[in-house]
Amino acid sequence: MQGNGIGKDSILKVVKPLYGVPEAGNHWFTTYHAHHTKELKMNQSTYDPCLLWSNTRDYFGIVGLQTDDTLFLADTAFATAEQEHLEKAHFLAKEREQLTTNQPIKFNGCVIQLSQEGSIILTQERQCKNLNTVDPMKAISTT
Structure with a gap:
C-alpha cells in the first residue's frame, strides 16, 4: 500500500x-x-x-x-x-418511506402507488420491457 x-x-x-x-x-x-x-x-x-x-x-x-x-x-x-x-x-x-397518494415507493424494481380511491397499484416497467410477443407458429415441440 x-x-x-x-x-x-x-x-x-x-x-x-x-x-x-x-x-x-x-x-x-x-x-x-x-x-x-x-x-x-x-x-x-x-x-x-x-x-x-x-x-x-x-x-x-x-x-x-x-x-x-x-x-x-x-x-x-x-x-x-x-x-x-x-x-x-x-x-x-x-x-x-411511507406510501401516500402523493408519494409512491420503489421496492425491488417495482413502483408501488396509492390511488386517490385507496387502491394500491404495482408496476414493473423494467420487467415489462423484457416481455416479448410469442409466435405460436414458431414453437417447436419435441417428444
Whole structure:
C-alpha cells in the first residue's frame, strides 16, 4: 500500500464489505430474517420464508424481505419497535418511506402507488420491457 498514506501496520475497517460479492444476498437476507424473527418475535410464513408476520397485543406487522430491503405494513407500535431494534443492532438503513397518494415507493424494481380511491397499484416497467410477443407458429415441440 505504498503511496496512499496507509502504513503497513494500519488496520482498515470495512463498513460494507459484502456488496458486489455473490454471497452477499444470502448473508443480508439471513441477517435481517434472524433479526426480525428473534428481536421482533415475528413468525415466518409457511408459504414464503421472505414473508414474516406478527400479531400480538403489543403490535401488528407484516414484513416482506428482499435481500437487504424490507417492505412492511404495520401499525405505529410495530414501526416504532422495528426502528428501535434496527438502531440497537447498528444496522445501516435508508430513511423510511411511507406510501401516500402523493408519494409512491420503489421496492425491488417495482413502483408501488396509492390511488386517490385507496387502491394500491404495482408496476414493473423494467420487467415489462423484457416481455416479448410469442409466435405460436414458431414453437417447436419435441417428444
